[in-house]
Structure formats: structure tokens, C-alpha cells
Amino acid sequence: MLKIPTRTETIYKFKAKGGKIVAVAPYHYPKALFRAFNILPVEVWGPPKLNTLESKAHIQTYVCSVVHSILAFYLQGNLEVCDFILIPHTCDSLQGLGSIFLDFIKPKQKVLTFYTPRERRRIDISFLSKEIEKLYNQLCEFTGEKPDFEELHRHIDIEEKANKMLKKLLNERQYLDIDDFNFYSILRTKEFLPAEEFIEIANDVYLMYKTDKPISKTPVIVSGLLPEPMEIFTIINEKNGFVAGDDLAITGRRLYPPSEGSNPFVRLAKSIIFSPPEPSRGDSVEARLKNLLEIAKRTNSKGVIFYIVTFCEQEYFYISHLRKGLRENGIKSILIDTDINQELSQQAITRLEVFLETLQ
Amino acid sequence: MNFLKAARYFLMTNFIGKPYLRYERKRGERKIAHLTGENSPLNPPLKITAYTKEFVSSHYFKGRYVEGVKPVAWVTSGAPIEILKALGFFLIYPENHAALCGARKVQMDLIETAEKSGLSNNVCSYVRTDIGSLLSGKTPAGKLPKPDLLVACSNICQTVLHWYRMLQKYLNIPLVIIDTPFVYNEIEPHQVEYVKKQLKNSLLPVAERIAGKTLKEKDLKNVIKLSKDATELWLEILNLCAERPSPLTVFDQFVYMAPIVEMRGDKETVDYYNAMYKEVKSRVNMGKGAIKRERRRLLWDNLPIWFKMRELALKLAERGINIPISTYTYAWGELAPLMNLKKDEFEVMAKVYLSPILNRGAGQKLKAMRNMVDRFKLDGVILHSDRSCKPYSMGQMDERNKLIEEFKIPAMLLEADQNDENAYSEEQVAIRIESFFEMLGVSHG
Numbered sequence: 001m002l003k004i005p006t007r008t009e010t011i012y013k014f015k016a017k018g019g020k021i022v023a024v025a026p027y028h029y030p031k032a033l034f035r036a037f038n039i040l041p042v043e044v045w046g047p048p049k050l051n052t053l054e055s056k057a058h059i060q061t062y063v064c065s066v067v068h069s070i071l072a073f074y075l076q077g078n079l080e081v082c083d084f085i086l087i088p089h090t091c092d093s094l095q096g097l098g099s100i101f102l103d104f105i106k107p108k109q110k111v112l113t114f115y116t117p118r119e120r121r122r123i124d125i126s127f128l129s130k131e132i133e134k135l136y137n138q139l140c141e142f143t144g145e146k147p148d149f150e151e152l153h154r155h156i157d158i159e160e161k162a163n164k165m166l167k168k169l170l171n172e173r174q175y176l177d178i179d180d181f182n183f184y185s186i187l188r189t190k191e192f193l194p195a196e197e198f199i200e201i202a203n204d205v206y207l208m209y210k211t212d213k214p215i216s217k218t219p220v221i222v223s224g225l226l227p228e229p230m231e232i233f234t235i236i237n238e239k240n241g242f243v244a245g246d247d248l249a250i251t252g253r254r255l256y257p258p259s260e261g262s263n264p265f266v267r268l269a270k271s272i273i274f275s276p277p278e279p280s281r282g283d284s285v286e287a288r289l290k291n292l293l294e295i296a297k298r299t300n301s302k303g304v305i306f307y308i309v310t311f312c313e314q315e316y317f318y319i320s321h322l323r324k325g326l327r328e329n330g331i332k333s334i335l336i337d338t339d340i341n342q343e344l345s346q347q348a349i350t351r352l353e354v355f356l357e358t359l360q
Numbered sequence: 361m362n363f364l365k366a367a368r369y370f371l372m373t374n375f376i377g378k379p380y381l382r383y384e385r386k387r388g389e390r391k392i393a394h395l396t397g398e399n400s401p402l403n404p405p406l407k408i409t410a411y412t413k414e415f416v417s418s419h420y421f422k423g424r425y426v427e428g429v430k431p432v433a434w435v436t437s438g439a440p441i442e443i444l445k446a447l448g449f450f451l452i453y454p455e456n457h458a459a460l461c462g463a464r465k466v467q468m469d470l471i472e473t474a475e476k477s478g479l480s481n482n483v484c485s486y487v488r489t490d491i492g493s494l495l496s497g498k499t500p501a502g503k504l505p506k507p508d509l510l511v512a513c514s515n516i517c518q519t520v521l522h523w524y525r526m527l528q529k530y531l532n533i534p535l536v537i538i539d540t541p542f543v544y545n546e547i548e549p550h551q552v553e554y555v556k557k558q559l560k561n562s563l564l565p566v567a568e569r570i571a572g573k574t575l576k577e578k579d580l581k582n583v584i585k586l587s588k589d590a591t592e593l594w595l596e597i598l599n600l601c602a603e604r605p606s607p608l609t610v611f612d613q614f615v616y617m618a619p620i621v622e623m624r625g626d627k628e629t630v631d632y633y634n635a636m637y638k639e640v641k642s643r644v645n646m647g648k649g650a651i652k653r654e655r656r657r658l659l660w661d662n663l664p665i666w667f668k669m670r671e672l673a674l675k676l677a678e679r680g681i682n683i684p685i686s687t688y689t690y691a692w693g694e695l696a697p698l699m700n701l702k703k704d705e706f707e708v709m710a711k712v713y714l715s716p717i718l719n720r721g722a723g724q725k726l727k728a729m730r731n732m733v734d735r736f737k738l739d740g741v742i743l744h745s746d747r748s749c750k751p752y753s754m755g756q757m758d759e760r761n762k763l764i765e766e767f768k769i770p771a772m773l774l775e776a777d778q779n780d781e782n783a784y785s786e787e788q789v790a791i792r793i794e795s796f797f798e799m800l801g802v803s804h805g
Contacts, residue, residue, distance in 0.1 A: 315520065
């Protein structure tokens with residue numbers, strides 16, 4: 001088994017070399033831009049199983065556990081090591097979190113925000129490239145650095161290689177003889193590793209676990225923000241299934257396509273704008289369904305697990321339509337509500353087990 | 361235009377709807393003086409209440425016959441409607457319709473229908489109400505006209521994007537999204553440019569195609585002027601509530617605000633608010649308040665609890681508490697100064713529609729609350745923590761703390777929901793309000 005570096009190790013190693021750290025909330029942002037300033041983005045998706053007592057003094061209980069955890073994690077002093085905090089505008093709750101940070105908590109770190117358009121028109125690319133340029137100018141001001149276009153392109157190219165590698169691993173998942181927990185633990189290093197290190201690890205994984213024959217287990221798809229609690233993988237694997245494809249914000253929804261052009265801001269914008277359809281981009285029911293059906297077809301999956309963080313309104317919105325559309329195409333589905341800070345309930349485990357049995 | 365339908369529209373609205381609603385209004389006006397008895401803590405409502413009913417009902421009545429006569433658009437409450445109005449669109453606001461269902465207490469049946477269809481109770485209760493109405497065909501408005509166009513503007517929440525995508529799926533008609541980036545600090549030029557381009561390049565061509573005509577600058581200017589006039593009047597009316605005793609309660613305002621949301625841009629709306637201004641002003645001159653004995657004055661933050669308006673109004677008034685203003689009702693007036701008629705219309709609309717309170721940071725809202733506390737001479741704040749409206753509710757806990765600690769003003773968080781009675785605990789609300797009364801020094805004991 002490969003040794004996977006932890007977030008903490010990575011952060012201190014990067015800082016020791018003179019780099020800076022930006023803590024990033026979910027989930028679209030121009031990673032390469034930060035790297036061009038020698039800033040390493042480290043994504044904060046929780047962490048799971050956290051006591052979020054502190055966040056409850058600022059946020060109501062009907063806000064999702066991901067947002068609670070990010071704030072609690074900060075309030076417990078765990079982001080002290082970071083030089084910046086970036087809150088992308090992913091949903092109403094993260095919008096609110098950004099505002100709470102800027103207006104009330106006022107951390108010692110600079111808090112940056114980033115707006116991703118909800119459409120995929122030419123004007124959206126134009127706006128997003130200006131939004132990225134604004135971020136560039138802010139970073140120039142805060143760091144005193146001014147990386148040129150060549151440097152920006154260089155980092156975009158590296159990030160695109162890492163994205164390509166992620167895509168390769170996901171696309172060839174059924175030929176990789178590794179359990180889901182370890183597979184996703186490796187994929188999730190992309191949330192904090194420098195792209196060049198992720199590429200190396202992903203390559204090693206590919207070489208180490210690649211087989212000629214597809215895995216002879218039942219393929220399923222997982223959809224949602226993140227696979228937390230990660231017990232889901234154990235249950236799937238124990239029931240002779242495996243995650244053959246995903247529509248997860250941490251991975252499949254961020255398979256950014258490669259970009260071209262002379263302006264790095266436009267390149268970054270296009271890459272985000274043309275990422276797969278998903279809730280935070282306000283995509284239509286049809287686009288979401290088409291995407292799920294394509295993943296199912298490619299992976300030969302006959303089941304989709306909607307693994308939804310409770311209170312995440314945008315994830316819940318289309319569920320009934322998506323399930324109906326899947327059903328009409330012979331694909332079964334199940335909805336499991338989760339809280340990243342709690343164990344999976346026995347009831348949810350039983351439902352998952354029964355669901356997996358029906359797929360066999 | 362279908363001439364048979366046009367003739368029916370003309371006959372029904374002018375010869376059936378209009379006289380009937382006028383008759384009802386006159387009847388209502390006669391009744392108003394006797395609506396609250398001697399023992400009621402409330403003074404009789406304004407005569408304009410009957411006019412409001414006539415005005416709003418007339419809109420929905422027209423809606424029953426408008427299909428095939430005028431192009432119809434369903435829009436979000438923060439949508440840039442001036443372009444649509446100038447092109448002759450008839451507008452329906454699903455949010456207002458959901459609020460109407462809540463106020464008439466028919467929403468739970470609709471919510472149940474939506475939930476049975478698979479819509480999660482984690483989704484906004486306005487959406488569940490409205491989708492339930494769409495699926496069941498039930499509405500207190502009689503019948504809603506089928507739209508030719510959907511317009512969703514993200515300046516109030518991200519929920520509307522998904523909501524309108526779902527409507528698009530059900531109705532199979534064009535949807536235009538006007539994406540308004542959230543303003544954490546100041547509005548930036550690239551944000552204005554983005555919204556302006558969407559108005560010009562996305563909304564306008566689709567709206568013109570559906571309307572079958574080209575937008576005339578003078579029509580647009582005229583609609584913007586009417587919007588501005590009505591908005592200014594609404595603001596002036598609300599500012600009269602700074603008087604002691606306040607001529608209105610927030611519960612009155614929640615009802616009277618319907619036309620500023622639904623019918624701004626119409627001349628009749630300006631006439632309506634002119635009439636309201638006169639009546640409110642005369643109340644102020646007489647020194648007559650909305651409640652009989654105004655001992656304390658509060659600020660309301662967030663949407664109303666539509667299905668509990670009457671009960672709350674009475675409960676508060678019994679203790680001599682009035683709520684003369686809210687961030688929500690004020691939001692529909694405070695943008696009036698931004699409507700500069702001398703500047704490029706699209707630029708003006710872009711700025712206006714980027715600026716609603718829900719598209720600004722929580723700090724900005726706190727600042728607005730602070731100003732209202734001073735201007736309206738308020739003694740406390742009720743922050744309705746609305747489970748359905750996260751963009752309005754997030755930040756409230758810090759806002760409450762700041763109000764208490766820095767501004768030294770009592771503030772209470774009231775957990776409820778705008779439309780979903782399942783998220784409302786009668787007992788818990790009673791306890792919270794009672795302890796708040798104690799803080800305000802108006803408890804029974």
C-alpha cells in the first residue's frame with residue numbers, strides 16, 4: 001500500500017519551503033492561480049466527525065454539517081496555519097458563511113470570495129475570467145508578487161495534467177484492484193497535495209493496481225457532495241459491490257476539461273464553466289440526468305446511491321426527477337441522508353445493504 | 361393575439377370582475393370601521409385594506425383570462441420586470457402566490473402534495489407550496505395563467521435557480537436566468553457589466569421574440585419611472601411609521617407590499633400608493649396609531665410567518681407592542697434612490713437588481729437594522745430565523761449578538777418558517793415571546 005501524505009504533513013512541508021497556504025471551502029476555484037503565487041490550496045470539507053459546538057453560536061442548526069464543520073474547525077484554531085481563507089460562492093449557506101467570516105468573525109487571515117456563474121454562456125465566461133483576474137489582483141496586492149502569464153500558463157498546464165490523471169483513474173476504476181476506501185482516500189489527496197505530487201501518486205496507484213480484467217463486483221455510482229461518512233465504502237465492498245463511477249463534488253464534478261488560449265484568466269474560466277453538470281452550477285434536471293446516465297453506461301452500473309448531506313437544499317431539489325429518469329432507464333437508486341459529523345445510522349446501513357443486494 | 365380570447369378578457373375583467381370587486385371593496389370599506397371591537401388592542405385597519413384586496417384580486421382575476429391575450433411570464437420577486445412590462449407582459453410571481461397560500465392557510469395541503477411527489481422537506485416551503493399548487497391545480501387565486509416565459513434572478517437566493525429549472529421541466533417553456541453575483545462589500549464594475557449584458561443579450565431577445573415586438577426606449581423609461589414613483593411612495597409610507605404611534609404595523613405592511621412586488625411599473629400601482637400615502641398621513645396627523653396603546657416598538661427581520669400573522673399581531677398588540685418596520689418591507693423601498701432616470705436604463709437596472717438586501721452581506725443588513733432602530737425609535741428586534749430562507753437567516757445569530765452587546769438593544773431569535781407549519785412550534789414560540797416581553801418590561805406579571 002502506498003504511503004499517503006496527510007494534510008498536516010503537506011502543509012508544513014510546503015510552508016517550510018517558503019510557500020503559503022489558503023484554506024478553501026467547497027468547491028470550484030482556480031487552483032492554478034494560487035499555485036502561481038506559491039500558495040497551496042488546502043480544501044476544507046469538514047473535517048468529518050467534528051464536535052461543532054462552536055459553530056452553533058453563529059449558524060442555525062438547519063444549516064448543513066459541512067458548513068458547520070468548516071466554521072467549527074476554524075473556531076477551534078485549526079486554520080491558524082493558513083495565510084488566506086477562500087470561500088467560493090457554492091450555495092446560499094456558503095454565501096452566508098463567507099459573510100459571517102468577513103463581517104463578524106474577521107479572522108486575521110485575508111478572507112477571499114469567489115463567484116461562479118450559474119450558466120454556461122459566453123457572457124458567463126467573460127464574467128468569470130474577470131472574477132479570476134480580480135482574485136489575481138488581490139493576491140498581487142496581498143503577496144507583493146506578480147506572476148506573469150507564462151507562469152500562470154505553466155501552473156494551469158500542471159493542474160490540467162493532474163485533472164487528466166484524476167479522470168484516468170475514475171474512468172478506469174473497474175480495472176483497478178483496490179478497495180473503495182483506499183481508492184477514494186488517494187483521490188482525495190488532490191484536495192491538498194500540490195498537483196505535481198498528486199500526479200506522481202496517481203501514477204503509482206495506476207501502475208500498482210491496474211489489472212487486465214474488470215473487477216468482478218457489482219458496479220454502483222455515488223452522487224452527492226462527498227462520501228462522508230466513509231463507512232459507505234465498507235458497506236458497498238462487503239456486499240460485493242464497488243464504486244465504479246461518481247457524481248461527487250470532491251471528484252467527478254470537478255473533472256475540468258483542458259483549456260486553450262493565450263489569456264490564462266479565460267483559460268481558467270472556461271475550464272470551470274465547462275465542468276460536468278451539477279447542482280451548485282444550477283444545471284437543469286435534464287443535464288444532470290444525462291450526466292448520470294452517461295456515467296452509468298460507461299461503468300455498466302445499475303444503481304445510484306444519492307448520498308446527501310442533510311439540509312443541502314440544492315442536492316435535494318431534483319432527486320425525485322433524477323430517480324424517476326434513472327428508473328425509466330432501468331437503473332435503481334436510493335437516497336441516504338447523511339451528517340458528516342455522525343456515524344451512519346443502522347437504518348441507513350440496512351437500507352444500503354438491501355439496496356446492494358437488489359442489484360446483484 | 362386571439363381575438364375571441366381578447367374579447368372574453370375584456371368582457372370578464374371590465375363587466376364582471378371590475379364591478380364585482382368594486383362592490384366588494386365598498387362593502388369592505390363600510391365594514392372596516394367595525395372590524396376591531398372596543399376591546400381589541402388594534403385600531404380599525406386603513407380603508408386602503410379594502411382597496412388592496414380589490415387591487416390584488418383584480419390582478420389575479422385578469423390572470424384567469426389573460427392567456428392568449430398578453431404574453432405571460434412567471435418571475436422571481438427580484439426579477440428585472442421593467443423590460444417585460446414595457447413589452448406588455450402579464451406577470452405572475454410564484455413567491456407571492458405561495459405567500460398568498462400561506463396567508464390564506466391553504467398551504468399545508470399543497471406542501472403535502474409536493475412532498476408526496478418526492479420534493480424533500482429540506483427544500484424551501486415556498487417552492488413546496490407552489491409546486492404543490494402546480495401539480496394539484498389548486499390555488500386560492502382561482503386559476504393561474506400558464507406562462508410563456510420564466511425569468512429567475514438569483515439576487516434573492518440560489519433556490520430560485522433550481523425552482524425555475526423545475527418549473528421549466530414541468531412547463532416546457534423558455535427560462536432566462538439573470539445571474540447576479542453576491543455583493544460582499546461594494547458593487548464592482550464587472551458585476552454591473554455582467555448583469556447589464558444578461559439583460560441586453562439574454563433576457564431582451566427572448567422577451568421580444570415571445571412578445572412579438574421590439575422594445576421601445578420610451579416605453580422602458582416610462583415603466584422605470586412608474587416603478588420608481590411607486591417605490592418612492594412605498595418608502596415614504598414606511599418612513600411615516602417612524603412617527604409615534606406608528607400608523608401601521610408590520611403585519612399591515614406585509615399585506616400592503618403585494619402591489620410593490622407584483623405590480624410595480626403600472627400606473628395603477630402609483631395611484632394605489634398615492635391613496636395609501638394620503639390615508640396614512642392623515643392617521644399620522646390625527647395621532648392615531650395602528651394599535652391602541654403603543655408601549656414598545658420593535659423591528660422585524662426576515663419574511664413573515666404568513667400563516668400566523670393575525671395571531672402574532674394580536675399577541676403583541678395586547679401587550680402594547682407594535683412592530684412599525686421590518687428589513688423585509690423596507691427592502692422594497694430602499695432601492696428607489698438608485699433608480700436614476702437620467703442614466704442608461706440597462707446600467708441602472710443592473711445596479712438596482714444587484715443591490716437588494718438579500719444580495720448583500722450580513723454586515724450590510726446589520727448596518728441597515730441599526731439605522732432603522734435609530735430612525736424608527738425602536739426598543740427591540742425580533743429576528744425570524746426562517747428555516748426556509750437560509751440567505752436571509754444566516755448571519756442572524758451574530759446580528760442578534762451585536763444588537764445586544766454593541767447597540768444595547770434587546771433582540772430575540774424566533775425559530776419558525778415562512779409557510780411550513782411543521783417547522784413552527786406553538787409552545788416554543790409562546791415561551792420565547794413571553795420571555796422577550798419580560799426583557800421589554802411588558803410582561804403580565
